[in-house]
Amino acid sequence: xxxxxxxxxxxxxxxxxxxxxxxxxxxxxxxxxxxxxxxxxxxxxxxxxxxxxxxxxxxxxxxxxxxxxxxxxxxxxxxxxxxxxxxxxxxxxxxxxxxxxxxxxxxxxxxxxxxxxxxxxxxxxxxxxxxxxxxxxxxxxxxxxxxxxxxxxxxxxxxxxxxxxxxxxxxxxxxxxxxxxxxxxxxxxxxxxxxxxxxxxxxxxxxxxxxxxxxxxxxxxxxxxxxxxxxxxxxxxxxxxxxxxxxxxxxxxxxxxxxxxxxxxxxxxxxxxxxxxxxxxxxxxxxxxxxxxxxxxxxxxxxxxxxxxxxxxxxxxxxxxxxxxxxxxxxxxxxxxxxxxxxxxxxxxxxxxxxxxxxxxxxxxxxxxxxxxxxxxxxxxxxxxxxxxxxxxxxxxxxxxxxxxxxxxxxxxxxxxxxxxxxxxxxxxxxxxxxxxxxxxxxxxxxxxxxxxxxxxxxxxxxxxxxxxxxxxxxxxxxxxxxxxxxxxxxxx
Numbered sequence: 001x002x003x004x005x006x007x008x009x010x011x012x013x014x015x016x017x018x019x020x021x022x023x024x025x026x027x028x029x030x031x032x033x034x035x036x037x038x039x040x041x042x043x044x045x046x047x048x049x050x051x052x053x054x055x056x057x058x059x060x061x062x063x064x065x066x067x068x069x070x071x072x073x074x075x076x077x078x079x080x081x082x083x084x085x086x087x088x089x090x091x092x093x094x095x096x097x098x099x100x101x102x103x104x105x106x107x108x109x110x111x112x113x114x115x116x117x118x119x120x121x122x123x124x125x126x127x128x129x130x131x132x133x134x135x136x137x138x139x140x141x142x143x144x145x146x147x148x149x150x151x152x153x154x155x156x157x158x159x160x161x162x163x164x165x166x167x168x169x170x171x172x173x174x175x176x177x178x179x180x181x182x183x184x185x186x187x188x189x190x191x192x193x194x195x196x197x198x199x200x201x202x203x204x205x206x207x208x209x210x211x212x213x214x215x216x217x218x219x220x221x222x223x224x225x226x227x228x229x230x231x232x233x234x235x236x237x238x239x240x241x242x243x244x245x246x247x248x249x250x251x252x253x254x255x256x257x258x259x260x261x262x263x264x265x266x267x268x269x270x271x272x273x274x275x276x277x278x279x280x281x282x283x284x285x286x287x288x289x290x291x292x293x294x295x296x297x298x299x300x301x302x303x304x305x306x307x308x309x310x311x312x313x314x315x316x317x318x319x320x321x322x323x324x325x326x327x328x329x330x331x332x333x334x335x336x337x338x339x340x341x342x343x344x345x346x347x348x349x350x351x352x353x354x355x356x357x358x359x360x361x362x363x364x365x366x367x368x369x370x371x372x373x374x375x376x377x378x379x380x381x382x383x384x385x386x387x388x389x390x391x392x393x394x395x396x397x398x399x400x401x402x403x404x405x406x407x408x409x410x411x412x413x414x415x416x417x418x419x420x421x422x423x424x425x426x427x428x429x430x431x432x433x434x435x436x437x438x439x440x441x442x443x444x445x446x447x448x449x450x451x452x453x454x455x456x457x458x459x460x461x462x463x464x465x466x467x468x469x470x471x472x473x474x475x476x477x478x479x480x481x482x483x484x485x486x487x488x489x490x491x492x493x
Contacts, residue, residue, distance in 0.1 A: 042273070044077075045315035051076035051086060058093055058373045069318035072370045082362040094369035094400030102379060102402045106434045107444040107451065110427075110463035110474065111168035111229075111406035112161040114154055114221065117211050118146030120174030121200060122234075124279040125348040126268070126310055133177050138208045148176065148209040151220035161409065162224045164474045167466030168406065168446045169221050171230040172265055178204040181239040181250060182215045189242045199242035214239045215257045222258020225467035227446045231259060233291030234266035237283050247294020255298050261446060262295040264304040264334065270323040271316045278310055278349065289327055296333040301447050304334045304378070308367055309342035309359025310349055317367065321374045328377045335447055336380035336403060339367045341387040361392060365399045372400030380448060385425065394437050403444075404430065407463075407474060426474055427454075427461035 047067035054068035064072075071077060075086035119133040131146035149157075158169050173179075177200050180186045186203070195201040204210040211217070214231070222228050231239070231254055233247075240250045251262065268278060270285045283291070295302055304324045308317055328334045342358040344350040350357075359367070364387075372381050382403040383396035397404065409424045427443075434441040435456045443452040443465055452464055463469040 042311075042313050042316070045070050045074060045313050046077050047071060051078070055086075055089060055093065058090075058097075063376060064374045066315070066318045066322050069321055069370050069374050070315050072373065073314040073317055073366050075366070082360075082366070087362060087366060090373075091365055091369050091399045094372040095398050097372055098381070098400045098402055104439050105402065105442040105451070105453070106397055106439045107380070107403045107442045107448065108425075108430050109168055109406035109444055109446060110166050110466055110469065111170055111446075112158070112166045112409045113170050113172075114149075114157050114161075115171055116154060116173040116217055117148040117176045117179070118144075118174050119148055119176040119207075119211075121177065122175055122279070122281045124282060125354070126278050126307065126342060127347065131174075133174075133202075136176075136207050136209070137202075138206065140208075146174075148207070148211050150209060151212040151216045154217055155220040155223060158221050158223055158226055162226055162466065162468045164409075165463035165466045165469035165472065166226070166407070166409070166474070167463065167469065168227045168229055170263065170406075171217070171221060171228070172232055172263060173235065175200070175234065175238045176207075176211050177202040178207055179211050179238065180213050181245075181253065182213050185213070185239070185243065192242060195242075200238075201242065215253060218254050218257040218259050222260075227260045228258050229261045229263055229446055230254075231262050231295075232266040233262075233264070233288045233295075234283055236262075236291045236294065237287065247291045248297040249294075251295045251298035251300060255300060259300065261301040261303075261335075262292075264292055264302045264338075267305045267320070268307045269312045269316050270306075270320045271312070274312045274316050277354075285323065289323065292327060293331065296331045301333050301335050303336050303338055304328075305338040305340055306367070306371075307340040307342055309363060310344070310355050318370075318374075321371060325375055325377060328375070332377070334378055336382055337371050337375055337378045338382045338384070339364075339371060340384065341367075343387065361388075361395075364388060364392065365396065368396045368399045368401050390433060394433055397434075397437060397439065404434065409474075427463065428459060428473060431456050431459065431461050 047070050049067040049071050051071045054064065054071040057064060057068055058072065072090050075083040075090070118131045119136045121133045131144040134140060135142035135144040136146070136148060161169065180189055189195050189199050189201040190203060192198045218228060218230065236247055236250050266282065267288055268275060270288060272285050275282060275284065292302055306317065306320050324337065341364050344355055344358040349355045368381060368383065380403050381401045382405060383393045383401035384405055385393035386405065388396060393404065407425055431441045431454055441454045441456070443454060443463060444450065445465055450465055454461060460473045462471045462473045464471050
């Protein structure tokens with residue numbers, strides 16, 4: 001098992017420590033200001049394959065290579081731009097593959113986002129979710145719009161959501177310097193000669209709000225039979241920093257505390273030359289993979305993501321898909337692939353002119369379609385109404401996707417980055433949208449093992465799979481105030 005501090009896996013402690021000490025979020029903005037396209041002018045993709053041959057392989061059901069995926073994502077590297085005829089051929093084939101593999105059901109889940117804190121010093125240049133951790137200190141006079149929740153507050157939010165029929169809580173948070181795995185971890189971190197610069201640690205008493213430990217937060221959210229989906233590979237690194245604990249050890253302790261599955265976010269693009277540009281303070285590709293394997297070794301299902309449409313090329317996207325497919329070949333515990341379209345408006349990458357925009361709709365459609373064709377060992381591909389809006393999200397369901405996210409109830413990460421498509425969806429919204437495109441709405445559990453087909457004529461609609469769900473609508477009025485989490489929680493992703 002790879003150590004969570006293995007320098008060969010995460011790029012070395014020097015990189016991590018420089019990101020963790022002091023106000024690194026400001027450093028990230030300075031880095032973005034210094035960047036210009038010439039410093040990471042990636043080569044235009046070219047392959048020894050042709051678009052026609054790649055499409056034929058996909059049509060025949062042959063396993064695709066990276067070169068095949070590059071040709072399909074680019075609609076041919078022999079010309080610039082997206083060829084509309086070729087694009088439609090890829091989309092049609094992916095939609096047919098989706099129908100053959102998973103049928104015409106469109107699934108969604110009754111879930112709540114409850115992120116613990118926005119405090120973070122990693123300095124990722126694609127992110128506007130975090131706030132400088134220094135601003136959260138008790139003696140700080142800095143203004144910020146962020147939040148930190150205590151374990152008791154997290155428990156209260158989850159209890160309220162359970163009463164609405166919710167059965168999954170998703171929690172993905174900033175890397176708060178006072179967050180440790182458990183009490184023993186606090187002692188280990190505090191024993192370093194210079195904890196702040198060496199391991200990005202400050203004791204909880206330095207902050208206006210004590211976030212508790214990771215174990216305490218998971219225990220707090222693991223109430224009433226709800227499914228806890230939390231602890232990204234990056235958070236797992238943070239929960240082991242300064243120790244020789246491996247990822248399996250970390251995830252086993254969290255599983256004992258109530259963690260049910262782990263989100264494969266913090267992936268962005270799993271190619272290190274891209275990570276060097278957009279998130280130089282984050283774990284490297286090998287360490288992301290090691291963390292995922294550790295979670296799976298601890299018995300947890302995972303998801304896998306890709307955040308695309310910033311500085312990467314279609315070749316990087318194809319290489320990312322290869323990492324995911326190889327991981328699934330070894331483990332078989334990835335339940336779904338989640339493409340995340342980069343929302344650019346409020347991010348450092350955009351503010352400093354590193355990027356002009358996020359991906360085009362053509363790119364969104366091709367990423368979903370090629371994911372369906374390339375990831376022949378991952379059953380489910382998700383379309384995101386948060387990233388794409390309702391209309392385009394429904395289009396993605398005809399490009400190879402079969403899952404349409406969840407109710408969410410509160411959403412923050414995309415909203416802070418400039419997303420404009422809302423914060424939550426009701427079951428009635430889902431039934432109306434899914435039936436409008438001729439598909440079957442299906443309520444599902446987090447792991448897809450439990451499903452309930454919904455009769456569109458048997459409304460109003462609400463969740464029935466949750467431990468307290470009785471079919472009552474979750475959101476009878478969309479303007480009826482704040483969803484669970486209250487004003488401080490905003491709309492967490």
